[in-house]
Amino acid sequence: MTNDRLISALNDLIQISKDGEKGFRTCADDAAERHxxxxxxxxxxxxxxxxxxxxxxxxxHRLGGEPANHSTFGGTLHRQWMLLKSAIMGLDDAAVLGECERCEDTAVHVYRQALGQDLPDDVRLIVERQYQGVLLNHDKVHSLRNRVRTRNAA
Incomplete structure (x- = not known):
């Protein structure tokens, strides 16, 4: 893998991780009122x-590149849409958790794409460790969403 392609793949991970950070902060702000x-x-x-x-x-930086310092355009649009939708219609816990899970699905996909490339061993170790964290996030949110849906159905 060329250095430029490696930097590009890492910048994709930075952007999706910034989406995750901002998305979870938005969810935390929304949850503060209720849970x-x-x-x-x-x-x-x-x-x-x-x-x-x-x-x-x-x-x-160590690879000599310029790291991304922003989230994806799609992630920003999604967060704004969720804020508008919440303000107009309100969102229940299952909907908020469902949106978090959907965002984590995207992160899982982007990490899998990166891991499908020919990464240097030291970079692969870091990306794989982070990917395991994304999977844990996804599974935790998925479990919570299912629990809330079950509770709401009862």
């Missing part, structure tokens, strides 16, 4: 993503 336990979970996930961004930006 402190969700707020703590979402803030912890946002903090994990913030650290992921710093680690990836450091890698890009």
């Amino acid at each position: 402190a336990n969700y707020q703590e979970l979402f803030m912890a996930r946002a903090t994990e993503y913030a650290q992921t961004v710093l680690d990836l930006q450091d890698l890009v």
